[in-house]
Amino acid sequence: MINRFAAALLLATASHAGAVGTAAAEPGITETEILIGDVEPLTGPPALLGVAASIGHKIAIAEANAAGGINGRKIRYVLEDDGYVTARTIQGARKIVDVDKVFAMVGLSGSGQSIAAMPVLEKAGIPTVIDVAPVKPLWEPPRKNVFIVGQSYEEGIKHLVAFLADKNPGKKWGLITQDDDYGIAVHDGFDSMVKPKKLSVVYSGSYKKGQQDFSSEMLQLKDAGVEVFLAGGIIAENVAMMKELEKLNVKPVTGIFWPGRIEPVLKLIGPAGDGIYAVDYVEPFAGEAGKAFLEKAKALVSEAEFKGINRYTMAGYAAAKVLIAAIGRCGKDPTWACTIAELEKTSNVETGVMAPISFGSGVRFSNQKLKIMQADFSTLSFKPVD
Amino acid sequence: MQYLIQLLISGLAIGAIYGLIAMAFAVIYKSTGLVNFAQGEMTMIVAYVAWTISTTISGNIFVVAFGAIVAAVLLGLVIERVVMRPMLGEPVFSTVMVTIGLAVILRSSINFIWDAYPHALDLGVGRDVVRVGSIGVRTGQIAVITTLLLLLVGIWAFFRYSKFGVAMRAVAADDRTALLMGISAPRVHGFAWAASSAIAGIAGVFFALSYDLSPVMFQLGLKAFPATILGGLDAVLGSGLGGLLIGITENLAGGYVGSGMKEVAGFLMIIVVLMIRPFGIFGERDIERV
Numbered sequence: 001m002i003n004r005f006a007a008a009l010l011l012a013t014a015s016h017a018g019a020v021g022t023a024a025a026e027p028g029i030t031e032t033e034i035l036i037g038d039v040e041p042l043t044g045p046p047a048l049l050g051v052a053a054s055i056g057h058k059i060a061i062a063e064a065n066a067a068g069g070i071n072g073r074k075i076r077y078v079l080e081d082d083g084y085v086t087a088r089t090i091q092g093a094r095k096i097v098d099v100d101k102v103f104a105m106v107g108l109s110g111s112g113q114s115i116a117a118m119p120v121l122e123k124a125g126i127p128t129v130i131d132v133a134p135v136k137p138l139w140e141p142p143r144k145n146v147f148i149v150g151q152s153y154e155e156g157i158k159h160l161v162a163f164l165a166d167k168n169p170g171k172k173w174g175l176i177t178q179d180d181d182y183g184i185a186v187h188d189g190f191d192s193m194v195k196p197k198k199l200s201v202v203y204s205g206s207y208k209k210g211q212q213d214f215s216s217e218m219l220q221l222k223d224a225g226v227e228v229f230l231a232g233g234i235i236a237e238n239v240a241m242m243k244e245l246e247k248l249n250v251k252p253v254t255g256i257f258w259p260g261r262i263e264p265v266l267k268l269i270g271p272a273g274d275g276i277y278a279v280d281y282v283e284p285f286a287g288e289a290g291k292a293f294l295e296k297a298k299a300l301v302s303e304a305e306f307k308g309i310n311r312y313t314m315a316g317y318a319a320a321k322v323l324i325a326a327i328g329r330c331g332k333d334p335t336w337a338c339t340i341a342e343l344e345k346t347s348n349v350e351t352g353v354m355a356p357i358s359f360g361s362g363v364r365f366s367n368q369k370l371k372i373m374q375a376d377f378s379t380l381s382f383k384p385v386d
Numbered sequence: 387m388q389y390l391i392q393l394l395i396s397g398l399a400i401g402a403i404y405g406l407i408a409m410a411f412a413v414i415y416k417s418t419g420l421v422n423f424a425q426g427e428m429t430m431i432v433a434y435v436a437w438t439i440s441t442t443i444s445g446n447i448f449v450v451a452f453g454a455i456v457a458a459v460l461l462g463l464v465i466e467r468v469v470m471r472p473m474l475g476e477p478v479f480s481t482v483m484v485t486i487g488l489a490v491i492l493r494s495s496i497n498f499i500w501d502a503y504p505h506a507l508d509l510g511v512g513r514d515v516v517r518v519g520s521i522g523v524r525t526g527q528i529a530v531i532t533t534l535l536l537l538l539v540g541i542w543a544f545f546r547y548s549k550f551g552v553a554m555r556a557v558a559a560d561d562r563t564a565l566l567m568g569i570s571a572p573r574v575h576g577f578a579w580a581a582s583s584a585i586a587g588i589a590g591v592f593f594a595l596s597y598d599l600s601p602v603m604f605q606l607g608l609k610a611f612p613a614t615i616l617g618g619l620d621a622v623l624g625s626g627l628g629g630l631l632i633g634i635t636e637n638l639a640g641g642y643v644g645s646g647m648k649e650v651a652g653f654l655m656i657i658v659v660l661m662i663r664p665f666g667i668f669g670e671r672d673i674e675r676v
Contacts, residue, residue, distance in 0.1 A: 042497075043494055044493075044494075044601065045502055045601040045602050046502070047497050047501075051502065176645070206646065208648075208649045210602045212593075212600075212602065212603070212606075213396075213636075215396030215399075215400065216396065216636075216638075216639075216641040217645050220640075220641060220645075235504055236504045236600040236602060243597075247515050247523070247524060249515075264504070265504075268504055
């Protein structure tokens with residue numbers, strides 16, 4: 001009798017544990033919500049990208065929640081500020097994984113910061129989709145739980161150089177890059193195109209991050225007779241370079257990269273910015289896709305957040321959408337293993353803000369299709385040219 | 387030759403901005419014996435206030451200039467009264483740490499109050515390019531060089547002839563004796579902070595006119611500090627000239643050696659100068675009697 005009672009008790013306990021187990025099997029999931037975490041620079045100059053990316057994540061989450069959430073569970077976004085300080089990124093990632101116990105991660109600060117946080121995320125095994133700063137060390141070698149939406153800086157510059165070289169054969173080239181990992185990636189990409197495109201490089205310089213006066217660099221550029229110029233600055237640096245060139249009364253064909261392809265920059269550069277070429281993998285706001293995205297965003301974020309939208313918002317939106325879709329495909333009881341498997345199965349997912357996104361077996365990098373755009377000062381926008 | 391002239395003019399223009407901020411460093415040091423590590427941040431805050439005035443109240447240059455100077459003076463006075471005066475008599479190390487803390491707070495406030503985007507301070511002046519042959523210079527750059535020179539003369543006259551200027555020199559030389567002579571050290575300190583903030587603010591506004599506003603503007607303080615050391619921490623006029631020297635040296639190094647040397651050149655110059663004159667080119671030798 002006692003044995004029967006004990007067996008019944010054990011059965012009841014086991015079945016109860018099973019019932020709650022569906023909700024408590026993985027961290028960050030309750031009966032009513034799923035937690036998604038992120039660490040971004042929300043203060044300091046890089047907030048320009050961190051805040052914008054987080055707005056993109058919020059738009060995707062708000063859109064999903066408005067449609068009923070993920071299989072009935074609302075998504076809650078947990079966001080930490082790292083101030084673009086690597087130690088704080090690691091600390092923030094640890095806090096989000098260990099204390100907030102989120103179900104998945106999205107975004108993750110700058111290139112150096114996300115690389116530094118990799119051991120934390122890899123050890124935890126949490127499904128992660130990175131969108132802010134796609135750099136090779138994030139996907140080479142591939143990590144089981146980490147997926148990257150975007151394109152590498154090296155490929156970006158190769159695409160831009162190939163376009164400009166075909167358009168301007170036999171011209172003299174100049175390049176200036178930042179003295180950090182971003183600058184090195186840009187420089188490496190450029191160097192790999194010098195031989196194949198037979199480029200005549202007459203000026204190559206680097207500047208210290210945060211430099212604001214480019215008078216001597218641009219004078220050297222003018223003196224060298226540069227006709228095609230790759231401005232490897234991010235935002236304020238490119239503005240300062242273009243203004244200096246205007247002062248020196250020279251107007252080389254100029255190319256910039258996506259970190260600086262932000263519409264307010266055109267207003268700051270003024271008429272000297274008209275005709276600048278840019279390379280990017282997200283749609284320009286001046287196109288149909290861009291306009292549709294802004295229309296959608298207007299209804300989902302506050303007025304202040306809407307003002308903070310830039311290209312990083314689109315990148316963030318796409319990444320969050322891919323992650324949400326993967327969790328959704330796991331049904332009522334999503335697990336990390338299922339989410340990772342579903343992320344891997346992501347194939348031609350349309351986000352409306354960039355080319356369709358795909359991963360694959362062992363493929364953790366979406367390798368987005370690149371586009372060349374040209375600045376139009378009269379409308380303060382970038383328009384596709386290829 | 388035109389290459390050299392263009393480098394010199396650009397060097398003078400950026401050097402004038404360094405010089406103004408360096409003078410702001412020296413005004414506080416001369417009156418209080420303190421190095422204010424929040425000088426670059428104060429420069430940036432005043433420039434942002436000027437931009438806010440220009441976009442919300444009026445874009446008239448006189449309104450913006452008046453508003454920016456009033457804001458700068460108030461900023462200096464508030465910092466002195468609320469943050470620095472309670473530190474009077476405390477160890478110098480603690481006081482310097484307070485200015486470092488203040489710098490971090492002011493730097494972060496840009497994102498809280500404004501945003502991380504660069505902005506143009508458009509007052510309808512200062513951006514036009516004046517050309518002489520192939521040499522180009524913006525009117526704002528001519529204005530900042532002229533302003534520095536006028537301020538150098540004005541500050542020299544102030545310290546030489548005005549009663550308050552002499553009182554400031556007295557506090558700097560020996561604050562206890564100055565106190566016995568009826569000079570109020572806190573009043574002198576308050577004036578020094580207000581004047582320093584105004585001078586740095588002028589630099590910030592001129593910088594924003596020529597190069598735009600951005601949250602990295604505070605780094606101007608780091609560039610101007612070597613100018614103060616070069617000119618002499620206690621030499622207000624020397625610091626102004628030190629700024630011009632640093633600006634020209636940086637640009638010549640960047641133009642003839644390479645952009646990598648641009649950052650290093652000013653510091654190399656300081657090392658050499660300090661090895662010969664440890665108190666700076668125009669600084670006073672500090673003699674301690676045993």
